[in-house]
Amino acid sequence: MAWELNSGQPIYTQIIERIMIEIVSGCYKPGEKLPSVRELASIAAVNPNTMQKAMAGLEQSGLVFSHRTSGRFITEDSNMIKKAKETLASAQIEEFMKKMEQLGITREETIELIQKKGEES
Numbered sequence: 163m164a165w166e167l168n169s170g171q172p173i174y175t176q177i178i179e180r181i182m183i184e185i186v187s188g189c190y191k192p193g194e195k196l197p198s199v200r201e202l203a204s205i206a207a208v209n210p211n212t213m214q215k216a217m218a219g220l221e222q223s224g225l226v227f228s229h230r231t232s233g234r235f236i237t238e239d240s241n242m243i244k245k246a247k248e249t250l251a252s253a254q255i256e257e258f259m260k261k262m263e264q265l266g267i268t269r270e271e272t273i274e275l276i277q278k279k280g281e282e283s
Contacts, residue, residue, distance in 0.1 A: 164205075164206060164207030165177075165180060165205070165206040165207065165208075167206075167208070173208055173212050174212050174213075174215040174216040174219065175216075175219070177206060177208070177212070177213065177216035178216050178219045178220055178223075179250070181196075181216070181220060181226075182220070182223070182225060182246055182250060183250060185225055185226075185236055185243060185246065186243055186246050186247035186250060190236045191236065192236055192237060192238040192239075192240065192243065193235060193236060193237075193238045194235065194236050195232070195233050195234070195235050196217075196226065196233065196234045196235065196236065198233060199213045199214050199217055200213075202217075217234060220234075221234070223246070224237060224239070224242050225237050225242060225243065225246055259272065
């Protein structure tokens with residue numbers, strides 16, 4: 163099934179984010195080999211060149227490294243994976259806080275709502 167990608171952001175950055183999420187959530191284990199660019203492009207239903215650009219971005223981040231003849235692998239650096247997880251979480255929190263602010267809800271009110279919702283669960 164093709165990945166859901168939106169037109170509001172470059173496709174390759176959406177792919178980078180999706181694969182980062184899969185790495186930090188444990189879908190891909192440290193040291194695990196990633197599918198080939200062509201396989202991933204087929205799964206995501208995108209052009210292989212777009213997937214290649216995303217893979218280059220992941221390599222620049224350090225979460226993925228390549229062996230010339232063996233393919234691409236997930237880093238085994240658990241600190242790097244933890245840092246990426248915190249970065250992704252911070253971005254989600256920031257986006258959420260901006261939306262709450264647009265609703266006219268203060269930071270303090272947002273925290274109270276989160277605590278209240280947490281107690282209900």
